[in-house]
Amino acid sequence: MKKNILVALSLLGFSVALAPVLASAATAVTTSANITTPVATVTMSASAMAAAKARGDKELDRRIAALTDVNARIQTMQKVTDAFKQNLATNIQTQITGFAALKSKIQADTDAGVLKADVTSITQSYRVYALILPQVRIAAAADRGVLIAEMMTTLGNKLAARIQAAGKGGADVTAMTASLNDLGAKISDASTQAQASVSTSAALTPDRGDKTKMASNTATLAKARANLAAVEKDFLAARKDIDSIMKGLKAAASATTNTTVSH
């Protein structure tokens, strides 16, 4: 029980720490909108320019839709403050507004070099798919991870009380206690991994075409993704512990009933 209380207390500290780290993700969303790509001398036929404009339009629409979707997910996060959610929503809206302006600019481009630079900037400068969306989605997953850890801690404390009562009633609680201890360890590790996923990824900024930086960002995001996978693995194991304890409690209750009846 004491260990579960300690886990619960550590989770309180963890949920507060999640908010400041996510602020870096908000900064990345804001700064990427101000980056420009250098213009090269390019010649393009009218049909090629029309095709490039159509591609640019399509890619911008996809990104706007994805940002709108992730903004909706942000609003359902529970472990960060409302002010932070609003800040992130404002930054995403700024990004969407920037894309709308870029869309108009691309349609109005008459110079092939400028058009190519504008279309290239959609991926290289903004990196919505390669960086911004994964950053925010990692944060959203970590947020839910913290929530699940809290819910499991609450349930764990109830199970601890039931195990204690079963022990006082004469039941053998050795196996249940072992499962409870493992539950606490899995919750604790899941919390650590979830925090690590955000700490790792939130500070990244767009590579602006720098391949070395892009490779580094990709590797860091993969590491964060591995943290999230570890969280899921911990939760699956914790869930089995919960099932095991509940079966044990049921068996203990049945044994008590049979003993009472036989008397």
Next chain:
Amino acid sequence: MSKVFKWVIAVVVIVVLGLLVWRSGWLTSVKPGMQTNTQGTKAPAAPKNGMSASNDASDAALVQDSAAIDSQMQGYSTDSAAVDSGLGDKSIGQ
């Protein structure tokens, strides 16, 4: 002063005093039959996300909590899959 008139004055004074006491809230702050909470304890926060009450460790509550956790774990799988979907960005062909 007649006896009747004195009684009328007395009744009026009692009624006025009663009204003043009532408006001050002294009488309505403690109603008969109500228990006052002198310890200042707060009610436990309402459970969220489908969980049962925090002080309910019955079999039904444990089942409810397990189901609530399962629901969130499904959401977590969805969130993790969404992270994967964005990691394969490619430059737009020119």
